[in-house]
Each structure stands twice: as C-alpha cells, then as structure tokens.
Amino acid sequence: MVRKLIQNIMEKNAPVVVGLDPMLSYIPEQVKKEAFERYGETLEGAAEAVWLYNKAIVDAVYDLIPAVKPQIAMYEQFGIPGIIAYKKTVDYCHGKGLVVIGDVKRGDIGSTSAAYAAAHLGTVTVGGKTYAPFDEDFATVNPYLGTDGIQPFVDVCKKEDKGIFVLVKTSNPSSGEFQDRSIDGKPLYELVGEMVNRWGEETRDGAYSNVGAVVGATYPEMGRLLRKVMPHAYILVPGYGAQGGKAADLAPYFNADGLGAIVNSSRGIIAAYKQERYASFGAEHFAEASRQAVEDMLADIRPVIG
Amino acid sequence: MVRKLIQNIMEKNAPVVVGLDPMLSYIPEQVKKEAFERYGETLEGAAEAVWLYNKAIVDAVYDLIPAVKPQIAMYEQFGIPGIIAYKKTVDYCHGKGLVVIGDVKRGDIGSTSAAYAAAHLGTVTVGGKTYAPFDEDFATVNPYLGTDGIQPFVDVCKKEDKGIFVLVKTSNPSSGEFQDRSIDGKPLYELVGEMVNRWGEETRDGAYSNVGAVVGATYPEMGRLLRKVMPHAYILVPGYGAQGGKAADLAPYFNADGLGAIVNSSRGIIAAYKQERYASFGAEHFAEASRQAVEDMLADIRPVIG
Numbered sequence: 001m002v003r004k005l006i007q008n009i010m011e012k013n014a015p016v017v018v019g020l021d022p023m024l025s026y027i028p029e030q031v032k033k034e035a036f037e038r039y040g041e042t043l044e045g046a047a048e049a050v051w052l053y054n055k056a057i058v059d060a061v062y063d064l065i066p067a068v069k070p071q072i073a074m075y076e077q078f079g080i081p082g083i084i085a086y087k088k089t090v091d092y093c094h095g096k097g098l099v100v101i102g103d104v105k106r107g108d109i110g111s112t113s114a115a116y117a118a119a120h121l122g123t124v125t126v127g128g129k130t131y132a133p134f135d136e137d138f139a140t141v142n143p144y145l146g147t148d149g150i151q152p153f154v155d156v157c158k159k160e161d162k163g164i165f166v167l168v169k170t171s172n173p174s175s176g177e178f179q180d181r182s183i184d185g186k187p188l189y190e191l192v193g194e195m196v197n198r199w200g201e202e203t204r205d206g207a208y209s210n211v212g213a214v215v216g217a218t219y220p221e222m223g224r225l226l227r228k229v230m231p232h233a234y235i236l237v238p239g240y241g242a243q244g245g246k247a248a249d250l251a252p253y254f255n256a257d258g259l260g261a262i263v264n265s266s267r268g269i270i271a272a273y274k275q276e277r278y279a280s281f282g283a284e285h286f287a288e289a290s291r292q293a294v295e296d297m298l299a300d301i302r303p304v305i306g
Numbered sequence: 307m308v309r310k311l312i313q314n315i316m317e318k319n320a321p322v323v324v325g326l327d328p329m330l331s332y333i334p335e336q337v338k339k340e341a342f343e344r345y346g347e348t349l350e351g352a353a354e355a356v357w358l359y360n361k362a363i364v365d366a367v368y369d370l371i372p373a374v375k376p377q378i379a380m381y382e383q384f385g386i387p388g389i390i391a392y393k394k395t396v397d398y399c400h401g402k403g404l405v406v407i408g409d410v411k412r413g414d415i416g417s418t419s420a421a422y423a424a425a426h427l428g429t430v431t432v433g434g435k436t437y438a439p440f441d442e443d444f445a446t447v448n449p450y451l452g453t454d455g456i457q458p459f460v461d462v463c464k465k466e467d468k469g470i471f472v473l474v475k476t477s478n479p480s481s482g483e484f485q486d487r488s489i490d491g492k493p494l495y496e497l498v499g500e501m502v503n504r505w506g507e508e509t510r511d512g513a514y515s516n517v518g519a520v521v522g523a524t525y526p527e528m529g530r531l532l533r534k535v536m537p538h539a540y541i542l543v544p545g546y547g548a549q550g551g552k553a554a555d556l557a558p559y560f561n562a563d564g565l566g567a568i569v570n571s572s573r574g575i576i577a578a579y580k581q582e583r584y585a586s587f588g589a590e591h592f593a594e595a596s597r598q599a600v601e602d603m604l605a606d607i608r609p610v611i612g
Contacts, residue, residue, distance in 0.1 A: 023417065024432070032433070041433030073414055073421040077430050079439030083389055105414055107448060108379055109478040111329065115379040124383050126330070127338070127347030133385030142413060144450045144473060146480030167450060172415040174452035178497065181489040188484065188494070195483065 001137050001163040002208045002234055005099045006259060008066030014298055015254070015305065017101060017236070018061060018290075019266025020089060021071035022050045026271040028283035031056070047081035050074075053286075054089045057270055058096060060287035061294045067099035069236075069264055090136055101236065102136030105167065107149045114152035121153070121162040138163040140214060140236070143192050150199050154211060157203050163210035163234075166199070168192045168226060171216025171239030189215075189222060193229040200233055207257070208234050215253065217245025217263065224252035227260070235261040240297075241268030247300040258305045269293045307443050307469040308514045308540055311405045312565060314372030320604055321560070321611065323407060323542070324367060324596075325572025326395060327377035328356045332577040334589035337362070353387035356380075359592075360395045363576055364402060366593035367600045373405035375542075375570055396442055407542065408442030411473065413455045420458035427459065427468040444469040446520060446542070449498050456505050460517060463509050469516035469540075472505070474498045474532060477522025477545030495521075495528060499535040506539055513563070514540050521559065523551025523569065530558035533566070541567040546603075547574030553606040564611045575599045 009015050024032070027049050035049035058068065070093075075086035093100050106116040120139040123130045141153055141164045153164045169179055169189040179189045193213065200209030209232045215223050217239035227235070235253050239245040240263050253261035272278045272293035273286040281289035315321050330338070333355050341355035364374065376399075381392035399406050412422040426445040429436045447459055447470045459470045475485055475495040485495045499519065506515030518540035521529050533541070541559050545551040546569050559567035578584045578599035579592040587595035 021418070023421075036433055041435045043430075043432065043437055043439065046430070046432040071414075071418055071421075073412070073418045073425065076425040077421040077439060078432075079425070079437070080386065080390055080393060082425075082439070084386055087386060105448075106379070106411070108377075108411055109476065109481075112327070112377055112379045115329075115377075115383040119379065119382040119385070119388075124330075124349075124352070126349065126352040126384075127342055129347045131349055131385070133349065133383060133388070142411075142448050142450055144448055144484060145476050145478060146483035146485070148478040148480040170415060170451050172451060172454040174454040175415075177452035177501065178450060178494065179452070181494070181497065183487040183489055183494075188487070188489075191484065191487065 001161050002210050002212070003205050004137070005067060005234065005262070006208065008099055009259070009262065012064060012066050013302065014065055015262050016065055016294070016297055016301065017067040017069045017262050017264045018065055018269045018294065019069045019071060019103070019264050020054050020270065021074045021266040022053050022270065023074060024049065026267070026274070027053045028286050030284065043078045043081040046078045047085040050078070050082065051085045051088055055092060056287040057290045058093055060291045062096040062098055064291070064294045064298065065098065067101055067262065068093050069101040069103050071103040071266070087134060090134060099138070100136045101138040101140070101165065102134065103140050105140050105142050107142030107145055109145050109148045110152070113149050117153045117156040122156040122160050138165060140165045140167065142167050143195065147199070154199055154202060157210045163212060165212040165214050165236040166192070166196050168196060168213040169215045169219055169222050171218045171243050171245070175216065190225065190229055193226045196233050197230045204232060208232055208260070212236055214238065217249055218243060220249040220252050227252055227255065237261055237263045241265045247304050250301060251304050254305050263301060265297055269297065307405070307467050308516050308518070309511050310443070311373060311540065311568070312514065314405055315565070315568065318370060318372050319608065320371055321568050322371055322600070322603055322607065323373040323375045323568050323570045324371055324575050324600065325375045325377060325409070325570050326360050326576065327380045327572040328359050328576065329380060330355065332573070332580070333359045334592050336590065349384045349387040352384045353391040356384070356388070357391045357394055361398060362593040363596045364399060366597045367575070368402040368404055370597070370600045370604065371404065373407055373568065374399050375407040375409050377409040377572070393440060396440060405444070406442045407444040407446070407471065408440065409446050411446050411448050413448030413451055415451050415454045416458070419455050423459045423462040428462040428466050444471060446471045446473065448473050449501065453505070460505055460508060463516045469518060471518040471520050471542040472498070472502050474502060474519040475521045475525055475528050477524045477549050477551070481522065496531065496535055499532045502539050503536045510538060514538055514566070518542055520544065523555055524549060526555040526558050533558055533561065537561070543567055543569045547571045553610050556607060557610050560611050569607060571603055575603070
C-alpha cells in the first residue's frame with residue numbers, strides 16, 4: 001500500500017493528506033439545517049451533517065490530493081450513526097481514488113489487536129463468507145504495548161497489502177512527558193523509532209515499508225533524528241498549520257528522494273472558510289475555501305522538498 | 307463511579323469482572339445456527355451470534371458479579387453490526403445493574419480525546435439536544451500521548467461521574483519492551499503510575515479515585531510496587547486464568563481494606579465450556595458452565611483478600 005500512496009503523491013505532486021476531522025462547530029449552518037430537516041436534531045442528523053460536509057469537501061479537493069485521514073473519534077462521538085458516516089466517508093474517498101488513512105490509534109494485544117487489524121485493514125470470516133468491515137488502507141496504531149500489539153497489524157499488512165503508521169513522537173505539547181524521557185541515553189521516541197524500523201522489515205515494498213510512523217511537525221529536530229533512525233518508514237506528519245508547525249520545519253522529515261513524508265492538515269483545510277484569510281468565500285462556499293487552502297498548502301510545502 | 311463499582315463489589319463479595327470478548331470460535335454451533343438462520347452468514351449474522359451468546363452468559367452470571375468488561379475490538383471486527391451488538395450489550399448489562407467497563411483503549415490529543423471521552427463516557431450536543439452515545443461507566447485509556455490525552459477524559463469523569471483505567475503495565479509478554487525501560491532509575495510503568503496518581507487527584511471519591519489503572523496479573527512484583535505508587539487508584543487486573551496469572555499472585559494488587567483491585571477473566575469464563583474442567587456441561591449448557599467458572603474463580607480469589 002505504501003507503493004500506491006507514493007504513486008498518488010507523485011502523480012499529484014502533493015505530499016499532503018487532508019484530515020477529515022469534522023466537528024459540528026465547523027459545519028456551516030446551511031449544511032446542518034439540511035441534515036436536521038431530514039433527521040432532526042439527532043445523532044443521525046449530526047452524522048448526516050458530517051457526511052454532507054465531508055462529501056462537499058472531498059468533491060472540491062480530491063483531484064489535488066493523494067490521501068485523506070478521517071479521525072474516527074470525531075465520528076464515534078455520534079455513536080452508531082457517526083460510525084456509519086465514517087464508513088460512508090471511507091468508501092466515498094476510495095471511489096475518488098484516494099488512499100484512506102484511518103486515524104484510529106488502536107492498539108491492544110494478541111487476538112484483540114488481531115481483531116482491530118481485521119476490522120480496519122483486513123477481513124473477517126463469518127461461516128463460509130469473508131468481509132472487509134471498515135477497509136481503510138492504513139491505520140494509525142499505538143505502540144505502548146510493544147510487539148504483541150503491533151505484530152497482528154503487520155501480519156494483516158503483509159497479507160492484504162495494507163499499511164500502518166505507528167505513533168512515535170506526537171505533535172501535542174505534553175507528548176514529551178513519556179516520549180522524550182531518556183532511556184540508556186536515548187529518548188523513548190527513538191527506541192520506538194528503532195522498533196518501527198524493525199517491525200517494518202517484513203513489509204518493505206521498494207525503498208519504503210508498509211510500517212510507517214507518526215512524528216509531529218512541531219518537533220523538527222526530533223523529526224531529523226527519526227528520519228535517520230527509520231530510513232524506510234513513511235512519516236505521517238501532523239501538527240502543520242493550526243497546531244503551529246511551519247513549512248520550513250518540514251524539510252527534515254523528507255528523504256533526499258523528495259519522498260518519505262506526508263503532511264497532514266485537518267482544521268486548516270476543512271474549516272478554512274472560518275479563517276480571516278478565506279473569509280471572502282463565505283460559509284456558502286466553504287468547500288471552495290477548502291480547495292484554495294489545499295492549493296496554498298501545496299504552494300507552501302512544495303518548495304521545501306525542492 | 308468508583309463508588310458504585312466498590313458498592314457492587316462489596317454487595318457481591320466479588321472483586322472480579324467478566325470480560326465479554328466474544329470470538330466466533332467461542333460461540334457454540336447452535337447459537338451461530340440460530341443467528342445465521344435469521345441474518346445469513348453476514349456481519350449482521352455474526353453480530354447477532356455475539357449478542358445471543360453475550361445475553362445468555364450475562365443472564366447466567368449477573369447476580370454473582372459487579373461488572374463486565376466488553377472488549378470493543380471483538381465487536382468492531384464485525385463492522386457497524388458488531389458495534390450495534392456492543393452497544394446492545396452495554397445497555398443490557400446496565401439493565402442488570404452491572405458496572406460496564408468499556409475496554410476501548412482509546413487515546414488521542416485535545417479535541418480528539420475529548421470526542422472519544424464524549425463518545426464513551428460523556429454526551430454530545432446536537433442542536434438543542436443532548437445524547438450519551440455509548441454510555442459506558444468506565445473506559446480504558448492509553449497514556450502514550452501524556453496529559454493532553456488523559457485530561458479530556460478526566461474532565462468528563464468529573465462532570466458525569468464516570469471513570470477510566472489508564473494502561474500502566476499490561477499483561478502481555480512484550481509489555482516490557484517500552485514499559486519496563488528504566489528512566490532516571492525508574493521503569494516507565496512507574497512514571498506512568500505516578501502520573502495516574504496525579505491525574506486522579508481531581509476525581510477522588512472517598513478512598514479511591516475515578517482514575518484507575520490497568521496492571522497485568524502476570525507481573526505481581528510490579529503490581530506490588532504500583533499498589534504503593536498509586537494508593538488511591540483502583541487497579542483493573544487482566545491476565546488471570548487463560549493468560550497464566552494465579553490467585554496467589556493477586557494479593558499485592560489489593561489494599562489492606564480488601565479493596566483496590568478488580569480481577570478480569572474473559573475466555574476463562576465465557577468459553578468455559580470448552581475447557582476439560584467444564585466439558586460435562588456440553589456446548590448446549592455453555593452459560594451454566596460460565597456460571598460455574600465464575601463461582602470457581604470467586605472461590606479461588608476470595609481467600610487471597612482474606
């Protein structure tokens with residue numbers, strides 16, 4: 001799957017991913033009105049608003065971008081109807097040729113991790129039939145439980161040609177509380193990075209592996225180090241834009257081949273119309289504002305990788 | 307919520323929780339047959355089998371136990387129908403007076419963690435209406451992202467009188483890869499334990515806090531240390547039974563008051579009928595086998611806490 005991701009990135013000259021993390025507060029009134037007229041002020045209504053909003057944004061930007069990253073928490077908060085909207089979004093984005101990174105941050109052990117891997121990347125067998133329940137292309141995974149938690153995902157990645165991004169150094173202010181602590185002279189994130197490298201050996205597909213890593217844009221020095229520690233890992237970089245990461249900070253995350261990283265922006269794209277900069281679009285044209293924000297992000301990032 | 311949990315534990319003299327982690331391979335043929343006749347060999351059929359199986363087991367054991375711990379991965383693997391069965395199980399167990407620990411191991415940052423907390427423990431507002439989407443009583447949470455990931459859960463726990471169990475030392479063989487690594491002379495799990503203590507200060511309700519911890523039964527010496535590090539945390543103890551933890555290993559997880567820990571068994575209870583020991587029940591009487599296994603577990607554990 002990393003091969004398909006790279007192909008999409010190269011075709012569109014766009015090492016970016018749009019985070020589909022819809023909050024109701026981002027969604028323009030006219031979209032909510034349409035959804036609530038259909039389903040009332042219910043979880044179904046909220047899910048419909050999320051879906052209409054996503055669809056409009058995806059329609060407006062899909063030709064510019066290689067991938068999307070729906071954040072499942074934002075759907076899960078609307079219960080079952082929310083998860084139905086998540087799945088609808090995954091399928092719709094596939095129909096548009098996009099790689100779908102399920103930002104699910106799952107992680108457990110043994111048969112439980114295997115169940116999560118089956119749910120999001122693999123298949124389950126029911127009697128004589130086989131189903132792919134959520135069928136994302138990549139999933140984000142938490143490493144705290146060690147190899148027992150990761151290996152079931154790696155096994156599914158090998159079998160189904162899918163991928164994972166393991167949390168290594170997250171973009172948030174308190175990520176250092178544990179991740180930066182020094183162990184035998186190395187920070188924990190570096191040890192996790194070394195393990196990502198090891199977990200990825202079995203799933204190399206060309207220069208890169210189907211086991212990637214999450215490293216926040218807000219810590220470029222750590223990005224530089226981790227780039228060296230995990231030469232074959234694709235790095236998913238959150239934290240650009242709304243969280244404070246700047247384009248100039250992104251260079252260390254890329255390899256000399258101009259590949260190796262994909263930069264996420266969520267709020268900065270999907271709620272662009274709320275920014276001063278895009279205010280002229282108005283809430284009516286929120287999707288066009290998102291398209292302009294993607295174009296501006298690309299113009300900002302492309303020079304960094306030459 | 308820890309108060310309600312303790313009340314249930316004391317009423318039933320049972321510091322145990324039954325893990326509702328159904329795998330299709332555990333479910334007797336006659337239950338699968340009934341479900342597949344109704345819905346075919348589909349995800350809906352699998353979810354129905356899971357639900358029928360859970361319901362029979364809960365009906366057979368609810369009067370003996372204070373709490374259940376459904377493992378959401380086992381439901382998520384059946385897609386949307388699986389998650390509907392999860393929610394049905396949560397609601398059914400509430401109807402039986404049980405405390406429900408959602409074993410979801412979620413964890414993210416900021417507004418995303420807040421969305422998970424709302425989904426599982428709190429409420430969301432849609433227009434003028436408010437909903438509690440999954441409405442478990444406790445959720446398990448992953449600490450790798452630090453305070454930014456935990457605080458949104460703590461906030462919801464305070465507002466809604468709910469609780470969390472933070473992963474500190476997990477029961478799996480590779481849990482030591484990161485959790486046991488030494489930082490300034492202390493293992494990482496101890497640092498996480500210290501943070502659990504700090505996160506829990508705001509939600510003390512009597513001797514215990516609504517912020518608890520997960521510490522595996524398979525590491526009793528670490529349990530002894532962590533009991534001291536987190537005097538007010540309730541400890542959820544997985545790994546008893548099928549994973550190899552013995553009753554004699556459990557004493558260090560309890561406080562002198564005979565409280566402070568709740569021991570989970572999943573496969574050992576719900577798939578008891580598959581064990582040599584309970585084979586005489588037969589697959590037809592799988593739920594009675596589960597009841598006997600709960601009684602045997604209680605007889606095994608009660609002497610440990612005096």
